[in-house]
Amino acid sequence: MRTAYDVDTVRAAEGELMALLPPGALMQRAAAGLAAACADMLGRVYGARVVLLVGSGDNGGDALYAGARLARRGAGVGAVLLNPDRAHPEGLAALLRAGGRVADDPFEVLAVADLVLDGITGIGGRGGLRPDAIPLARAARGSNAVVVAVDLPSGVDAGTGEVPGEALRADATVTFGAYKPGLLIDPAREYAGAVRLIPIGLDLPSVPSVEALQHADVADLLPTPGAESDKYRRGVVGIVAGSARYPGAAVLAVAGALRGGAGAVRYVGPGGDAVIARFPETLVSDGSPAKAGRVQAWVVGPGLGDGPGVDEVLGSDVPVLVDADGLRCLDPDAVRGRPAATLLTPHAGEAAALLGVPREKVEAERLASARELASRYGATVLLKGSTTLVADADGPVRVNPTGTSWLATAGSGDVLSGLAGSLLAAGLGARDAGSVAAYLHGLAGRHASQGAPATAYGVAGAVPGVWRDVAASGG
Ligand SMILES: NC(=O)C1=CN([C@@H]2O[C@H](COP(=O)(O)OP(=O)(O)OC[C@H]3O[C@@H](n4cnc5c(N)ncnc54)[C@H](O)[C@@H]3O)[C@@H](O)[C@H]2O)[C@@H](O)CC1
């Protein structure tokens, strides 16, 4: 599991460790790791031109000490001090002792730099870049230099992934002690480039703020039939989806569900003929969900239009996934009072409608939006999009690391809902079902696409191969 911790937790852990170490030792650990990472990126340190953008806090201190280390190895290091009176004094002295200097003309040195270290702000940054930093950040980005962010790209919010103003886009970020949520969640994540974690010995709590499943975690969660399994014990998922207008959504949701580990898929709705034509193994009916036979989980909503079924399914005593049209006008009380788990899977537009805010706000504040929805509905929320999040009202939020923007294709959300519903029926809890489904779906999107446009149907077809790969990495 990849874990990320909020700023207060990181600071508390740093404080505890600093009390046990000689003054400055922690910063030296950070700077040593940072300098080594820069040396790797430069290839040849001797003769390289390095520019440090130095803010007024310890983030600038890290940059200065790392710059000193690179200067001692023969790099030409120039420091641009955003606030000369408040630049880290010991760090600056170390840089000058090592042969580095303070740049006279920031734009001149930036124009010819091989590597820029962004030490403007780290976890102490508030708001976007301040006006004096913006031209420097633009000059760094406009040069041919590799831009390396110290701890975090300056201007992004460490704890939430929000980017409240302008920020400096990095090619790589070297972060210390722990990932911060902003390094995993868009829009900030996009500013970080490739992230390298330098351990500095922090003792962090067992429960993070944000976590991302890795192959081995998913392998452990995948349902596998035992010797005694039969189709009912593996779980039956019911799909209430599709309409005369959108019969394809029924086919795609069933396509996802058949790949998700349930022993059988029941389809209820007007798209039965289309479903059977593609997937003869589906049990179809067109009456009410209650008459379709027993299921261990329901999926309701993909392509449903104004069709019936949402209230009835919500009134059942099994886990329910609500997607797409099922989310329209969803009553919080109907969800809150349910005796079993509910998983809501909105994209940003649907989440915005439920929250009564503009879509842009949800996209800018993904973490807070997902948490707020989960809390209002007493449900688990899988917020789809550039970074898919799975959130409950409290506890760690899962961030999906496998997504690809090739998944932004009509119907791929229907496949995801079938897949997640099938995992619910197979017995996974809502958080696990949502995050495992998003993980497999993201990888399937990559396989189906391989750099070219993929179809939702192709994504569903790629799930078994991905499942095999992931399962093979399990212990
Ligand atoms: N505390 C520790 O033990 C360690 C901290 N480390 C470094 O220290 C950093 C945190 O240092 P600080 O707490 O001093 O905070 P920062 O250096 O991240 O930023 C705080 C400073 O930036 C200014 N500032 C805030 N928002 C700004 C903005 N939008 N534009 C321009 N300036 C702004 C503040 O006035 C303050 O002077 C970490 O990110 C990490 O790089 C590392 O050395 C590892 C050890």
Ligand SMILES: Nc1ncnc2c1ncn2[C@@H]1O[C@H](COP(=O)(O)OP(=O)(O)O)[C@@H](O)[C@H]1O
């Ligand atoms: N920019 C993006 N990067 C990664 N994944 C994306 C992006 N945009 C959309 N997706 C994914 O594509 C799927 C689209 O689902 P959805 O919006 O419900 O579409 P539809 O209703 O057409 O099925 C979701 O899994 C979502 O997370």
Ligand SMILES: [K+]
């Ligand atoms: K920084």
